[in-house]
Every structure is written in structure tokens, then in C-alpha cells.
Amino acid sequence: MGRSLFALGVVSLLFGQPMTPESILIGRTRYHMIETLRRIPNYTCLETIERSTRRADSKRASIIDALRLEVAVVDGKELFSWPGERQFKERDLRELAPGGAIGNGNFALHAKSVFGGGSVTFKFHGREQRNGREVARFDYDVPQNFSGYQIRVGDASAVVAYHGHVVVDANSLDVIDLEVVADDLPPILRLKRASDFMHYGRQRIGDGDFLLPLSSEMTMVGMDGGESRNKVSFSSCRQYSGESVVRFDEVEPSYGAVEAPAAPRIPTELPAELLIEVSLNETFLLEKAATGDPLQLTVRSDARRRKVIVIPKGAHIRARVGDIDRRAVRGYNSGVGLILVEIEYQGQIVPLKATVEEGGSISSRAGLYVLMPANSGRPAMVYVKSIPPRLPKGLLLQLRVIP
Secondary structure, three states: OHHHHHHHHHHHHHHOOOOOHHHHHHHHHHHHHHHHHHHOOOEEEEEEEEEEEEOOOOOOOEEEEEEEEEEEEEOOEEEEEOOOOOOOEOOOHHHOOOOOOOOOOOOOHHHHHHHHOOOOEEEEEEEEEEOOEEEEEEEEEEOHHHOOOEEEEOOEEEEOOEEEEEEEEOOOOOEEEEEEEEOOOOHHHOEEEEEEEEEEEEEEEOOEEEEEEEEEEEEEEEOOOOEEEEEEEEEEEEEOOOOOOOOOOOOOOOOOOOOOOOOOOOOOOOOOOOEEEEEEOOOEEOOOOOEOOEEEEEEOOOEEEOOEEEEOOOOEEEEEEEEEEOOOEOOEOEEEEEEEEEEEEOOEEEEOOEEEEOOOOOOOOOOOEEEEOOEOOEOOEEEEOOOOOEEOOOOEEEEEEOO
16 A cells, blocks of 8 residues: 555656546556556567558558568667568668558557656546446647657658547556547648557566557548558567577587588578579468568579589578569469578578579469569569469479579
């Protein structure tokens, strides 16, 4: 009891709320959320983003693309990578998702800013029943001079004031919903409205249950009435365990031990124009695929240069989806672009800069598949006729190393 009263006193002093039942509830919620966010360990989740647009003269939205990323919250910062990459980087999310509307901060940082900011003013809105439990709603405002909410549209950016509402469980004080609506958008952004809406829930990380975002939706409406919308979901959350280190140097021998025959070593710089025949390890369905999805390939035969084995049979190749095209093209249903990432063999990992090349069985399977070469920034696209559209396990592809 003493601890609770002390917490309420601290909250009242910090946030300047008069001691009414409503302000006490606001204060207890803010204190609970500050402590809840403070105890969350560094963690990472799989983030799926579905981006869509709607023209001003239309009521229907069209899906542009879907992206799959890994996002990590480490020491209060958001870091991003493609799924399966060996380390996270602190970089602008637009590096991974050029074009279209994109925004970071909706994963964890909005909640920290709203509940931990001393300049935020809250107003009790009321209580209601939702799905069998009592919830409370608060409205809040954050002035521009205390805001960290940055909006970017193309090359234009601005830090703006914002307001919104929070819905919390009246008993546990856990946040359920958090809305963020931008105020006083400057003309340079050419936006009439910008908002984020986040839904929260408890997820298991390590040995504890922590309050994390489950989904979010970002909406931007342009001056012409056109709309861009990102629907985001988070899954497979786990504790962040640091970065992997990849080495390309030789392992020191253990003297006195009987050495096994040395496995072929892949050169760290592959010769240009080297051809590599590979097959797909698992069937890949395109219906729910997203840019960033990983794929695994296996080298089918030794890749040689002047009779010397450069890449041995059985080596594994990691790739990712670089593009999805769901339009009908020349009688084909949809296509997928592949970006080659690295080769792994006997513990050795070598970066791979290559493209899919016409050849193998890709153009001879009764017209089921066709390849369109890379152009204007788009990777080589494999188009399929199958319904549902898919790349089957065992599909042969020919890769060509590029300078």
C-alpha cells in the first residue's frame, strides 16, 4: 500500500494532475505503463506490412505490395533487417522499402513517448464494457515543441504536434489501443491527414509475458484526397540476443591432431559470369508471399572455372524475395523476383552477387514458367501459370555471377 501511495504522489507531482478519481486512474496508468515499458527486454519480431493506395476518385483501395521484415527494439532504438539476415542495422526503413508510404515508430516508440513524456496532457473520456471487460479511455495532446513525431513524404519531412486517445484495461491498466493523429501538418508535406493506430497485447518473450504491439495501421491522406495505408502485424517475437559475426579467414590448425581431408574452399570473390545450377528446396506459394521472404536453394552440380571447382555440389544458397508482381503478364498469373544473398558450405559463408539466368528447366516445363531479365532496378522475374501460383520444390534455376 505504501508503494502505491508513493507512486501516486510521484505521478501527481510529475504530471500535475489534481487528485480526483479520474486523474488517479490516469496517473496509475501512466506509472504502470512507464514501469511496463522499462521492464521489456531487448526483443525482435517479424513485421509484415501490407501497403495499399486509393485514388481520390475511387472508394476502393488497391494493394501495392507486402513486405516482410525483422524489427528489433534494442536500448530504445528500432533496428531493421530482412528475415534471416545475420545482423540488424540502425537505418532508415525506406532503405528496405523504397517507394510508397512507410513509417517507423509504430512498433514501440509511440507508447514510450506518450506515457513517458512530461509535456503530455491527458483527459479522462469515460469507461465502457468491451468483450466482457471494463475499459477506460483517455484523450491526450502533445505540443509540437515537445514532440518527436516525424513524418516523411518523399524528400520532405517535419516534426509535428499530435493528439489521440488511449484505451486501457481498467483492472490491469494494460494499454489495448493507442491512436496517434498528427496536428498542424505543414504545407511541405502536402497531407491533409496522417495517423497511426496500434493494438496491444501480452506476448511471451523468454520467461515472461510482456505488453507489445500486435498490429498497427498507418494512414496518410494527400491534399488531392488520395490515400496511402499500411496495415502492419507483428509475430514470432523473441528476445534479442545480439549480432552474429561472419568470418572469412582460415581456421588455425590444431597441431598434433589427425587432420581430415580439407573441404573445398569457395573464393570470397567469385569470378564474373560463373554459371551455377541450383534447385529450390521447398515449394514457394506466391498468394501470401511478401517482399523479404527467405528462400533456400541447393547447388546441383559443381560450378567450375577452367576445370577448377569454384562452388561445390551441395552448397546452400540463401535468397530472398525482391519483388512480387500479381498482374497477369503474357498469359502468366503472377511473378516473383529473387535476390541472391549468400552461399554457405561446410561452415564457410560467402556473399553472392548474381542474377537468375535464362536456362535450365525454367523455360522448358511446358510453358509453365518464364523468366524476364532484370531491368530498371527490378530483379529477374520468374512468372508462373500454376493455380494457385507457386514455384515448386525442385524447380531448376541457373544463376550467373555478376561483377
